[in-house]
Amino acid sequence: MRRPDAYTRLANGAARFSGRPGVFILALGVVAAWVISGPIFGFSDTWQLVINTGTTIVTFLMVFLIQSSQNRDTAAIQIKLDELIRATRGAHNALLDLEELEDKELLEFRRRYEELARSARDAIAGGGLDTESPEA
Numbered sequence: 001m002r003r004p005d006a007y008t009r010l011a012n013g014a015a016r017f018s019g020r021p022g023v024f025i026l027a028l029g030v031v032a033a034w035v036i037s038g039p040i041f042g043f044s045d046t047w048q049l050v051i052n053t054g055t056t057i058v059t060f061l062m063v064f065l066i067q068s069s070q071n072r073d074t075a076a077i078q079i080k081l082d083e084l085i086r087a088t089r090g091a092h093n094a095l096l097d098l099e100e101l102e103d104k105e106l107l108e109f110r111r112r113y114e115e116l117a118r119s120a121r122d123a124i125a126g127g128g129l130d131t132e133s134p135e136a
Helices: 005-019 021-037 047-089 103-125
Strands: none
Touching: 005 047, 021 047
């Protein structure tokens, strides 16, 4: 396996670091210090600008960090699901790359599986089972 690139290592490290309880407490402390310092600085425009600028910068950077982490996690989960589909006897391999299909095609798959779910609920209501694989 290749070693992750510098950005991936940085993003993973920053995500792990920023998700810790201590970092939240630190951020809470910064906000508390800012609030407490309000009367000292007379609630000036500069006082407000400091927190607004700081939080805007942190928020801006966190959006990219969160998106990077979410993209990586989603890709890993998708690969794991694809492997489960691939390895399951009777599963439809056509479902392996659903995330790449157009919305119209996804809607058609959804309709077919909703119909299977309705049929299964009807079978259960009639005393039957819903564990079969009708197309296999």
